[in-house]
Amino acid sequence: MSETTAADSRARIAADIGGTFTDVAVEKGGQRWTAKVLTTPRAPELGVLEGVKVALARAGLTPADIAVMIHGTTLATNAIIERKGAPTGFITTEGFRDVLALGNESRYDQYDLNIEIPKPLVRRRHRVTVTERLDNTGQVLRPLDEAQVAAAARFLREEGMQAIAIGFLHGFVNPAHEKRAAEIVREVWPEAPISISSEVSPEMREWERFSTTVANAYVQPLMAGYLARLREGLNEMGLTAPVFMMLSGGGLTTIETASRFPIRLVESGPAGGAIFSAFVARQKGWEKVLSFDMGGTTAKVCLIDEFTPQASRVFEVARIGRFQKGSGMPLRIPVIEMVEIGAGGGSLAKIDAMGRIQVGPESAGSDPGPACYGRGGDKPAVTDANLLLGRYDPATFAGGNLALHPEPAAAAMAEHVGRGLKLEAPMAALGVVEMVDENMANAARVHAIESGKTYEGRAVVAFGGGGPVHGYRVCEKIGVNRMLVPSGAGVGSAIGFLRAPVAYEVVRSLYQRFASFDRAAVNGLLGDMSAEASRVVANGSFGAETTEHRIAYMRYVGQGHEIAVVMPARDLSEQDVIDLRAAYDTEYARFYDRPVPGSDVEIMSFAVTVSTLVDEAEPVAEPEAAPAPKPIRHQQVRDTASGEVRDWAIYARDEMAPGAKVHGPAIIAEDETSTLVGPGWTCAVDGLGYLELVKEG
């Protein structure tokens, strides 16, 4: 598969370790080769090395031809979910031993008496307090008791801990106590890996900061070991090019930085998918996009404005109540904001106490899988429903590698959904698909509200096995009339890695009100942040040109949620400060109709990102109109909006040339997925070979 990218004669390779597969993509001179190998959980570097070999062989390249490698992995996330990190000790402020256990003192489900609250990564015995206290301005209220720190370090070493986290109240304002405590630990225990909160996550809110710091310490030995073994393995095969790690926030960093702050890698795979969508949006020149990735167990949506995936600074890992907000551990790191919904091809359907169809979050998984796989699954899944609606050809599903069986699907659907509602299997299937589409649309709508955004004028980029199947109907439900199905979506995250800039984001809290704005302090802080980010980027940019973005997180005094406002990347002048205040009002009015009269505005924190320039997408010419493609056959398909059964034309994607156009209802089949072109939609193949769907009227 080829696609025009920035002209580059050196080869670049990307590897993404997912739960099941490790994906590798190689690009050279505008051409791309890919490989998909099984993930090797015990020694993940083996899967990567294998994938690299396969991809290089396909490309006819040698390891020495590679100029740079980019890597992302879910290892850190898995270590936290499976509790397989290093035994970790936590040294904190006297009186605050249980910040990690108390959290925000709330239940994530109001009516369930049996909810489980996530257990901290560090048990109480190994959370040790020492005398010290700062106030909110960083003034010392109680000096650090150094003897207690040394005693704590000795105790934790004797207890068999392998990593140390240090977090003090208000430590992000004045890191002196945390830094001194780290020195003392190092004196007592020189080889201990130490994470301190003022470096890992220097922002207000002690639970989130401590949770992040502890999680960083918890995964650090494991990640450092893995990265060292990977580097060694690559060297042995002759791949000596620099390796960059994909960050959750969408930038790249060096192995050295990644080894110090491995917590910043947690969501790197999905981040690659979002960057892939953002790159596609850039190629198309679409400024507002929703990335919609639906797989076997979950769907993920991400808002992308001006070719940049939405950023967030807090993320929840290891949710206990599946997909329930508040049931996981908070991590405060730069991250691409995504919503994950328990809706995929394997999601199971049933009838609830109110006689309503309920889909997910339980999933059939890959074994036994949906009933139609014929492997003994007897509960109806979304894939069964799609089959019963006539959306799949049982013989050619997944490139003909997995024959589908309509009979068990119909039996399961009739038994678990149809019977309770007095519906035949096909109408029950319609209900299941409508419900899962509605769930995804509802989650997308609420996400837009939480983000202060709308779907007006937005397009959807659909990928994953289910995205192109369900995309048009989700579009209709959220009021979007344009959708794109790119090619290469099967290894989208790995391709996304190749599009990511070398970038690093530094966030610091410095409370400011406009009525008493301290320009010198702000400029000083921003200068330090800029220098820090530039230093990290310089390690990997090899002198490439960089750009800097500065953001202020602002709100009306007293409000709880900040809005990100872009600032000029320079020392602020008096006029800049006035402009920044005005920019806030403009942004606020854009989100919410009513401005609030007479309120002062406060800045909670600042972010500085330094990054290399993103490859510009080359404009792609509109293709000449191609002759109308011929359907490979017709199929009886039930439309989920109207319930009508009609003949839908089926086309083969690889027979459709750029410029070809078909009118819905139609299905465009390929090995990995099927793109549904609903009634009222048309689909055209663009100059890049992407499918562009438009709803008329």
Add this chain to the structure above:
Amino acid sequence: MSALEQIQRQIQWNRLIAVVEEQAQVMIRTAFSTTVREAGDLSAGVFDLEGRMLAQAVTGTPGHVNSMAESVGHFLAKFPAAGMKPGDHYITNDPWLGTGHLHDLTVVTPAFHNGKIVGLFANTAHIIDIGGLGMGPDGRSVFEEGLYIPIVKCFDQGKPNETFFDFIRVGSRTPVELEGDIYSLCACNDAGAKRLAEMLEEYKLDGLGDLAEYIFDASITATRAAINAVPRGTYVAEIHSDGYEAPVALHAALTVREDEVVVDFTGTSGLSSRGINVPPAYCRAYSCFGIKCVVAPEIPNNWASLLPFRMEIPEGCILNAPRPYPVSVRHIVGQLLPDLMMGCLAQAVPGRVNAEGSSCLWNPPLRGGSQVSGQNAEVDDFEIITFNSGGTGARPMKDGMDGIAFPSGVRTMPVEATENVAPVIFWRKELRPDSAGHGRTRGGFGQIMEIGTKGNAEFAVNAIFDRVANAPKGRFGGGEGAGGLVLLDDANGIALRSKGFQVIPKGRHLVLHLPGGGGMGAPTERDPALVRQDVEDGLISAETAKAVYGR
């Protein structure tokens, strides 16, 4: 009805629940009071033109939910739907027409489609200050408790009612937050109304009538089925609150009969002369919540799913406070009601209830500056409340939860954030060892909080604490959780009153020991590994492990 219409009804029901969730999220994003945006002390819902609730946001707290459900009918009685116009917003904080105290604002907004009114959106939020004595029990009538807003129009066809806002601005210690919150409540109802119109357009519906009937039918059928799965009979229980001037006994006889649950509160103590009295809507709200958690937790809240739960509250009892009795901290008594309901249901479905927990929030409302110290004030004026909780009761198969709100659904704020908005210092906030009730499953641990100010200046607490003299009880052989303590300084500190305004002198700290939850089952049946773990973690002493658990 065709098969397709049947499916579409289900989709529309799901959509309505998503619409009210969007409504709640807009409120959280735009609200000014920490009580709303940090603590989540709010609720949101959509109603038909008869004032019957169709759906309610999952986000929110139980005390508001069910009482707000009753509130919309009162708005319609004063302002009939026929006279409402687009852009109108109505507001009240009347404890008897809203959610039980002056600190809760309820806003109702009509929703239109094709020029016709089709439904109403309502929300409730706990705001930080409404003037008067402030959030506390000391008032002797509702008139002392703050600014009393009857049901009035705060926006008339999109135009703010300036006279109303003038009154609001001068009546509160935190006028900017209050005004901002009212804007936020109106904006969130608007967001809901806009989304509802889009749904009606998509499905070519004229109104909510048929959908309402479907939701109500399905809900009442499911609720009745859940009730009919509980053994019939009358179950009696009692629970005690420390009260203000005298202890308070709450007495319930819960009858499960075909298709309904009826609770008779005869035998409950009389009214208090202070603000711990409970308006009846709030009593119904928390009683209903307690029963629903046990009997029908999965059924969404709406008019019909709440209908089969009936409360008979005698006149003159503390759970049926008439106007103008003081009601500011009605949660102190009201939040014991779920424990009381579970005391009854423990006899019917023992495997589905919890032991008693800390139950009532332990929120310290703190005030400092000139309103406490006059001209001698050493700190700027401040008014702040944090939301804190003791341990919950043990569960049949799991321990209780440590320092977690139940039945209230609120969250607490970070200490760092609190210290940034007020000159207070939290010297200690951690679990309280040896506070959990023992048992096969033990209760959740309470916590200890020690609070002072910057420079150790004088400040005051408006104490609203309970379960000091009446510790949470265990069930089926489980032990009591530790009762609460309100102290001036720690370690042999002087005991303060659990209720009422008290000054913490210069140089001293307020120390709170929050209660632990009750245990369940015989302690000797507890898994020895769990006992050992609690000892290693410093949560129970080695002596207790030996004496109580025999380990």
